[in-house]
Amino acid sequence: MTWIDLPDDEANAQLSRLTASYRRAGRPVPAIVAAMKPSPSALRAVMQMNNAITFGGSVLGTRREEMIATVVSGLNDCFY
């Protein structure tokens, strides 16, 4: 999933807490989230940033957020 090796979802207590919602939902941790597992504190902070700015966190509405996301990623030639 990434070029670097990643710890297991439950490798330590902090990672286990951060990935618990995905296990409860019965789906794997998204690849972009999993990529940040080597630093659980950074992963937690980035997840909080994403929730504050996107996923309906802005005043723009989800459609415009996704429109911006798609165009930024397209311009960066990035699948994500």
Next chain:
Amino acid sequence: MSHAEFLREHWNGEQDSFFRLMRGVQQLGKNSAGVIPELTRQGALDLFASVQGLDAQDVAILDYVAWLTLTPSQMSKEQVQRLWDVGLGDRQVHDVAMVAACFAFMNRVADGLGVAVFQEKRQEFAVELFGESVWQQHKQWA
């Protein structure tokens, strides 16, 4: 679901215009080596303005986002003025910049670590959106 898949599902206009937007955006990115020529700058505005399903605020937002992504050091107050001119307030301008920056950050993480996002079942959509060569490159990461 990817961002593009979400956007396609919630697209107001014809699906053809959505794919035209995405192909146009790809082309803008490819033309962006070095300084963006003025012609390309106008081309971006023309592209966004021609896409069915985008209102005047959407067009202004995408124009701002495109140049923030491609030529961040050349941003100016005049570009914010274009957002004010279509009725956006300071909070909305702030959020446009934050959302664009947030996804640029996530793009760098994905590209820097080789994050494989698309699954095989999404191949057809991905190829239509980004082209066969980019899909093949992505598959090599997985």
